[in-house]
Amino acid sequence: MDSHPPTPPPERRRDDAVRVIGDRWSAAAHEVKDFLTRRRVPYRAYDPDTSHEARGLLAAVPQAERGDLPVVLFPDGTCPG
Numbered sequence: 001m002d003s004h005p006p007t008p009p010p011e012r013r014r015d016d017a018v019r020v021i022g023d024r025w026s027a028a029a030h031e032v033k034d035f036l037t038r039r040r041v042p043y044r045a046y047d048p049d050t051s052h053e054a055r056g057l058l059a060a061v062p063q064a065e066r067g068d069l070p071v072v073l074f075p076d077g078t079c080p081g
């Protein structure tokens with residue numbers, strides 16, 4: 001049995017930055033962005049209310065895998081559990 005997760009589809013593999021998808025004024029999204037900033041982890045923030053790309057990224061992640069907003073996507077397209 002293969003122990004590696006399946007390769008995410010191309011639409012979930014954009015660049016080397018972590019992607020944070022959440023409402024612009026969400027306290028939880030700001031906590032995630034502050035955490036990444038303190039650790040100097042490059043990220044891109046997306047607001048699903050204003051970004052077609054954010055909605056596309058969310059649509060590519062199964063609801064059971066992503067949970068509620070904010071959603072964090074690693075550069076390889078996976079979502080932390």
